[in-house]
Amino acid sequence: MNWRNSLRHERPEVIIEKASSWPRTNSRFSQTTAIFLRSNMPNEALSVASRNSEFDQNNYSAWYYIYNISGENTVRQNAKENLRRLDPRNAAYK
Numbered sequence: 001m002n003w004r005n006s007l008r009h010e011r012p013e014v015i016i017e018k019a020s021s022w023p024r025t026n027s028r029f030s031q032t033t034a035i036f037l038r039s040n041m042p043n044e045a046l047s048v049a050s051r052n053s054e055f056d057q058n059n060y061s062a063w064y065y066i067y068n069i070s071g072e073n074t075v076r077q078n079a080k081e082n083l084r085r086l087d088p089r090n091a092a093y094k
Helices: 012-019 026-038 042-055 060-069 073-086
Strands: none
Touching (some): 026 042, 042 060, 060 073
16 A cells, blocks of 8 residues: 555554655655644644654754644744754744
């Protein structure tokens, strides 16, 4: 089963596993995060966004999702620092 077919499953674990399988892409991680957010599953969305940030530390959307989803101050601060690093002229992250 590939990633697209896994979206038909109701089990988030299967979707996360397939999103993380080869070939990994930022697009797949971001789309999966957005799907979980639309499905009101913030914990799963945060898990996928975190995997995306580990996969590519220069991915703006991964850090943006982490910043907006996470409730932990240390995680949000780390995400904010990375957003500032990636977009230094954005006043929202100053």
